[in-house]
Amino acid sequence: MDALIDRFGDPVILCAAGFFVGLLFGAAALLSKFCLRAAVVEVAEGRPGPRLAVWLVAFFAALSAVQAGVLIGALDTSGARQLATTGSLSGAIIGGLMFGVGMILARGCVSRLLVLSATGNLRAIVTGLVVTIVAQAALSGALAPVREALALLWTVPGGTARSLTTMLDVDVPHVTTLSGLALLASLAFGRVHRVPVFNLAAAAAVGFAVFLGWIATYTIAQVSFEVIAMQSVTFTGPSADTLMALVTTPSVTPSFGLGLVPGVFIGALLTALAKGEAHIQRFEADTPMERYLIGGLLMGFGIMLAGGCAVGAGMAGGSIMALTAWVAVACMWLGALLTHRWIAAHPPVARSA
Template identity: 65%
Template sequence: MVETLIDRFGDGAVLMMAGAVVGVLFGFAAQHSRFCLRAATVELSEGQVGPRLSIWFLAFSAAVLCVQGAISLGFLDVSEARQLAATGSLSGAVIGGLLFGAGMILARGCASRLLVLSATGNLRAILTGLVLTLVAQAALRGVLAPLREGLAGLWLIDGGAACSLLAQLGVTSSAAAICAAIALILAVVLAVASRLPVARMIAAGCVGVAVGLGWIFTYTIAQSSFEVVAVSSITFTGPSTDTLMGLVNATRLPLSFGVGLVPGVFAGAALMALASGEARIERFGPDTPMERYLIGAVLMGFGSMLAGGCAVGAGLSGGSIFAVTAWVALLFMWVGAMMTHRLLQVRVSGYRV
């Protein structure tokens, strides 16, 4: 079937369609579940283990279970994925993770959450997301690229086995899938204890499933295509910059998985917001100062490119294939976010999360 679609529409169009399908599912589920890494870190930093943490835990464990289960069953091979095959940067993961974590606290959402909120009519999220995207582009190919490359080059690790946490620990994909299944059960128990509605629990799990589908779809297309197709999954800063720059600099947008993903997420979140009556215009106000959002956007834009991904790109997609740099980046996103939240609570009176 995939070969037929490629023959009829071309590799780029099929990748874009796959990205759109995955994006709609992610956007719909993320909006309904309120999936947000920032919310989970805020809850934990306040000494609570409740619904927001359980939502993130459900999504993460579901993503790992889907991906590692597919690998163990022979449906997926991620050995050629960028996070595993290319040279990794531990310094970039540490520094970029800290910057991104701090930024998402200031901006009240990570890159994925900003995109989802934009679809509901949140003007703060739209402006913050645009600034994040522009800074990410500057860090990737513009004036900030030398700084990013310098920081990333401080501590490098080879690609291949050195970049695989499972290879380093001697753990098989089957064992990882079993552990993820146990973690998913624990996440469900936590969600039930937190009185999270069943519909939101299912939606949180679907966020993880969307990540797994992204890996499976791109791998399947790569196996059927005569062209070189990158095996990847959901991430936002890279595809967002490519989409924005393509719209600005070209009369025709090159088709790819990311080009379908970004509008797909927007459409899925918008549909969910309209169906639930949650769509409404939100602007900056006295308790939502613009400068804090913009500083957060700058930190996230640079931090995500330095860390090799955003809270979803590194945290869920990279984490689900057990890339060392992704797990390190995710860890320091948590550290940076929790430290920033605690500092703001102490030093800024009246700051509302």
Template identity: 60%
Template sequence: MLETLIDTYGDGAVLAMAGVLVGVIFGAAAQHSRFCLRAATIEVAERGLGPRLSIWIIAFSAGVLAVQGAIAMGVLDVSQSRQLAATGSLSGAIIGGLMFGAGMILARGCASRLLVLSATGNLRALVTGLVLTIVAQSSLRGVLSPAREGLATLWTVPGGAARDLLAHLGLTSAAAATLAAAALAGGVALAVLRHVRSSHVLAGIGVGLAVGLGWLATYAIAQTSFEVIPISSVTFTGPSTDTLMGLVNSTSLPLGFGVGLVPGVLAGAAATALVTREWKIERFGPDTPMERYLAGAALMGFGSMLAGGCAVGAGMSGGAIFALTAWVAVTAMWVGAMATHLLVARPTRRAVPG
């Protein structure tokens, strides 16, 4: 069937269709589960193990379980993915991850969360996401690219086994899948303890499964096609910049997985918000200063390109295949977010009445 689709519509169109499908699943699941790395880091920074942390653990571990389980069963091979095969940057993962973590606190959401919120009528998220995308494009090919390249070359790691965290740990994919299953069980237990709705738990699992489906879909298409097709999964900064630049610079948009992913996420999140009656217009206000959002967007735009992806692209998709730089980046995002939250949300002392 896949071969027939490729022969009929071409590689790009089939990749775009796969992107739409994965995007719809991710968008719907992320909206309903309230999946958000920023919210999870805030709970940990405030010394609490709350519902948002449980959802993040569930989504992350479900993604790892799906991907490593597929590898263990021999139906997926990610060794040629960019995150493993190409030269990586540990300095970029650290510095970019810290910047991204700080930015998502200021902007009240990471790249994926801003995209999901934009589909629910949140104009703050829409404006912030556009600024993030423009800064990311400038960091990739524009005026900020020399600074990004300079920071990225400070500490590099070659592709292959040196960038494979499982190889460093001496673990197999089956062992990684087993550990992920245990983490998933722990996340579900925490969710039950914190009275998280069962539908939110299932949606959190759906977020992780969307990441696994992305890897499986692009791998299957790459194996079927006669062209060289890079395998990938859910990520947002790169596809968002490609989509935006394609729309403003060209009369036609080259089709690919990322081009289908972005509108798919918007459609899935918007449909879920409409069904649950959560769609509403939200604007900047006195309690939501625009300058703070724009600063956060700039930090995330540059940081994501330096770190090799956003909280989902590097943190979940890269983390699910155990790319060393991805795990370093997501750790730095956690550190940067928690430190920034503690700095900007420091409680003010109140005068005690005499």
């Protein structure tokens, strides 16, 4: 790693790491049909099955791999933003609920929209752009004051106060063991519901990509002379940075996030082409554009308020046992469950000709 950094520099190595992690995530997410919304729908309709199994395998694969890395000393997550800096519980709650509602309306979370965009889904491309623009506005634009006011309602200091491990008074060996058992139970649950072994392996690869993101950025930070922030798979900042780089900046500094988003897209695209699943999908009568736009708006603002998306906060933050991340993903589930049940109980009335 020292030789690579000396030859190419930190930014290029970070970008390359992000790209290869993204390739794995994009391909594995498409192959496994990884989707939080689909898992929520199964639970909301009282028929937990294959899609829930895939999500659980991915989540617990990330958690067990990261905690195992901490246990053996290969990884130290205490310096990660989700643990080291001040967090917002009000942001996690309100933003998580907003994200969950928007995810149901848009028929997919941010990572799912990016993966579907690579297959030619125009609905996902338009919604993803809305999410990215609104997220940027919430970060540093017109919506930033509102986001900051909501985030300051209930904050928690960084360090041990933000660590769920500390709050629950459990140590890393216990977390690693319990998460490993949960992973095995999730795999068994998937087999009971006839999920192919290959799909379960792909779901585990989704979680492993989260671990690779943490270990790659941590390793680079350890040998670099520059201050490099640890990070993993997330689509909040990277998507906004990628869009802004394309439309406002003629030259950009390579980073992990700038490699991640293209990597996910290309990984999903190559996989879709290989499987013959790449084709154009447009807005139709049963997929009204306004529903996707509202969903994208809610997700874009919710992402910045909650501190990340279903993967960035839910899986990457959850895998390092960040309190706000677990609260955010729980609220994403709750918001999505309630929204799906409300829509199911109030079907649209067909208009007469």
